[in-house]
Amino acid sequence: MRKLQTRPLDDGCRSVALVLLGFLVICCCAPALPAQEDLDRRIGKELDSLVATYKRLHQNPELSTEEKETSAAVAQELRRLGLEVTERVGRYESPGAVSYGVVGVLRNGAGPTVLVRTDMDxxxxxxxxxxxxxxxxxxxxxxxxxxxxxxxxxxxHMTVLLGTARMLAQLKQQWHGTLVMIGQPAEERVGGARAMLGDGLYTRFPRPDYVLALHDAPLIPAGKVAWHEGPTLASSDAVDITVRGVGGHGAAPHMTKDPIVIASEMVLALQTIVSREIDPLDSAVVTVGVFHAGTKRNIIPDDATLQLTVRAFKPETREKVLASIKRIVQGIAAAAGVPPERAPLVRVNERESVPATVNDPQLTRRVAVAMERALGKDNVLAGDPIMGSEDFSLYAFEDPQPPICMFWLGATDPARLREARETGARVPGLHSSEFAPLPEPAIRTGVKAMTAAVLDLLR
Ligand SMILES: [Zn+2]
Ligand SMILES: [Zn+2]
Structure with a gap:
């Protein structure tokens, strides 16, 4: 066997080696290609087109379950970026109803699967x-x-998802695994997530290891994001109460059991559930949003109907509030002398109810660190939970019960928020006819935050 000869470098070799060594030192010590700057530059290039997409979507809104053109636009853009796209994913219970759910899949080698969700309605x-x-x-x-x-x-939300898809399609060399991007219909009626999950979202398509989403937040300045771990949005239950009395002439109340008076007592008594029965350090809401009764001033009607929304963070609190509603309503009707066969009917509308959205602590902290790296610590805030609710919660309940995280995206012009703080001026909130997010920098920030989060999970 020939012994490997080593010999000292001659001068020529030495100078070549020094040059190579110098080159290596420069390469290794030069700030690793500034990934954040690169991301900034890429988003900057897409921004005009993303703002145009946002304005187009804004000008052409479609109601829940009617997202036909919106979903087609989302599907078309995902397809253009190279995702395998399936449309009309979802099954509603009402026969003949079409679900406009969109699923896009981008496979990029072995690795985990991240699902990113936007709503569309x-x-x-x-x-x-x-x-x-x-x-x-x-x-x-x-x-x-x-x-x-x-x-x-x-x-x-849709614009940010499409912007994130553009970034991840361009940066495929920086991640490994599978990206699933979905456009969910009918969030406002809390039907869309259930419809998509029930139609095999986790079985017909890659099963997610993590599920991410964001929601815009009017009280957070555009340019910033916020996060909260654990229960972040409340459970929501839709409760319908039919108060059955005994109708008659308005001039002969003694011959009737007046459901309007009985239901009025119920509205006030229901307010004692949160104030008197729930631990003051826990949170719950009981709101009567609908009270319908009567047709004419001199007729005492047979029935009155109430529609309630109930919010809570803990499942046990939720159960307790629902049980208290039934007890109070039955008790008031009995006290008014309503015969047992006309006792009130209390129905929890399961299809309009959702559990609380619980952000997985480990996933949420990881996402927060990734967002801090991308946006700077000053732009990533400790957020608060809210009593609003979301059917995003349901993505955590379907097998394989993946960890989920929804973070807040600042939406309002920072100058407007400053002015509101100083003068007490009102800031239009979600569902307001005056709600007006500031597209730039909200879109830029959302795309950067979501891209950074996905890149971290698929590194
Ligand atoms: Zn909403
Ligand atoms: Zn919403």
Whole structure:
């Protein structure tokens, strides 16, 4: 066997070696290609086109379950970026109803699967922002003709998702695994997530190891994001109460059991559940949003109907509030002398109810660190939970029960928020006809935050 000869370097070799060594030192010590700057530059290049997409979506809102054109636009853009796209994913219970759910899949080698969700539906609100790109869309509903507006900012969510898809399609050398991007219909009616999960979102498509989403937040300045771990959005239950009395002549109340008086007592008594029965350090809401009764001033009607929304963070609190509602309503009717066969009917509408959104602590902290790296610590805030609710919660309940995280995206012009703090001026919130996110820097920030989060999970 020939012994490997070593010999000292001659001068020529030495100078070549020194040059090579110098080159290596320069390469290794030069700030590693500034990934954040690169991301900034890439987003900057796409920004005009993303803002145009946002304005187009904003001007063409569609109500829950009617997201036909919106979902087609989302599908088309994901397809253009190279994702395998499936449309009309989802199954509603009502026969013949079409779900406009979109699923896009981008496979990029072995690794975990991250699912990013946007919602797509708008609200029956007539826009009063006065913006040049304000919606003028009107739609016919069972309740008559209504204005339609992206008053919850789902147009912003879609734009951020499409921007993130552009970034991740361009940066495929920086990640490994599978990206699933979904456009979910009917969030405002909490039907879309259930419809998509029930149609095999986790079985027909890659099973997610992590599920991410964001929601815009009017009280956080555009340019910043915020996060909260654990319960972040409340559970929501839709409760319908039919108060059954005994009708009759308005001039002969003694011959009746007046359901309007009985239901009025119920409205007030229901307010004692949160104030007297729930631990003051826990949180719950009971709101009576609908009270319908009567047809004519001198007729005592047979029935009155109440529609409630109930919010809580803990499942046990939720159960306790629902049980208290039943007990109070039954008790008041009995005290008024309503015969047992006319006792009130209390129904929890399961299809309109959702559990609390619980951000997985480990995933949420990891996302927060990634966002801090991308946006700077000053732009990533400790957020607060809210009593609003989301069917995003349901993505954590379907097998394999992946960890989920929804973070807040600042939406309002920082100058407007400053002014509001100083003068007490009102800041239009979600579902307001005057809700007007500041597209730039909200879109830039959202794309950067979501891209950084996905890159970290798929590194
Ligand atoms: Zn909403
Ligand atoms: Zn929303």
């Amino acid at each position: 708008a609200l029956p609100v007539e826009e009063k922002t006065g913006l040049p790109y304000a919606s003028r869309v009107r739609a016919k509903t069972a309740e008559g003709e209504v204005g339609v507006m992206h008053a919850c900012g789902h147009d912003l």
